[in-house]
Amino acid sequence: MTNKLDDLASHFQHIIAGLGEDPGREGLQNTPLRAAKAMQFLTQGYRQSLDVLVNDAVFESSMDEMVVVQDIELYSMCEHHMLPFIGKCHIAYLPQGKVLGLSKFARIVDMYARRLQIQENLTREIAEAVEMVTGAKGVAVVIEAQHMCMMMRGVEKQNSRMKTSVMLGQFRKSQATRTEFLTLIRDR
Ligand SMILES: Nc1nc2c(ncn2[C@@H]2O[C@H](COP(=O)(O)OP(=O)(O)OP(=O)(O)O)[C@@H](O)[C@H]2O)c(=O)[nH]1
Numbered sequence: 001m002t003n004k005l006d007d008l009a010s011h012f013q014h015i016i017a018g019l020g021e022d023p024g025r026e027g028l029q030n031t032p033l034r035a036a037k038a039m040q041f042l043t044q045g046y047r048q049s050l051d052v053l054v055n056d057a058v059f060e061s062s063m064d065e066m067v068v069v070q071d072i073e074l075y076s077m078c079e080h081h082m083l084p085f086i087g088k089c090h091i092a093y094l095p096q097g098k099v100l101g102l103s104k105f106a107r108i109v110d111m112y113a114r115r116l117q118i119q120e121n122l123t124r125e126i127a128e129a130v131e132m133v134t135g136a137k138g139v140a141v142v143i144e145a146q147h148m149c150m151m152m153r154g155v156e157k158q159n160s161r162m163k164t165s166v167m168l169g170q171f172r173k174s175q176a177t178r179t180e181f182l183t184l185i186r187d188r
């Protein structure tokens, strides 16, 4: 019985042959397995859970001012072309008795980014996860990214960036809160 990795590798072998290459030539002999491992890594978010990832790193705190974690690197793959989109994610929240361990923001970003995504859904999923885990009064997420499917192929535009934002709770209700967040991430 073949395992999932071997199965995936055999599909990559067909892809290589389908591209007109010889999968048996020396430089490509281990490529199907490497590519399969790389794709498994890049989609490991499907096999992770928020509970395990947060690992109870939610701490009681009287902090009730805005917390911002900005410039979290983001590597994802668009669900239309399975090509990378790469950028930065900024997250803010207004704690309500609980704060989240700092590294967990990056882990949450990675869990949702390591799936086939569109940027809009990725932004929303990150915001909703932070809201759920922290029970915050509000959560804001901004993603700025460049899409390889627009750069390397298609319209071939090298300098356009897509910005998406999701504002929940207080960030949605209050213009002042939104402005404070947007000013904080702009002044860098
Ligand atoms: N809104 C959104 N669109 C995306 C994202 N990633 C890729 N796309 C777009 O998805 C669309 C797919 O369009 P199609 O016309 O079906 O595919 P295509 O013929 O390869 O399109 P072109 O890229 O224009 O050549 C394209 O406009 C992509 O730019 C994303 O994260 N969000």
Ligand SMILES: [Zn+2]
Pocket: 078, 079, 080, 081, 082, 083, 147, 149, 150
């Ligand atoms: Zn795409």
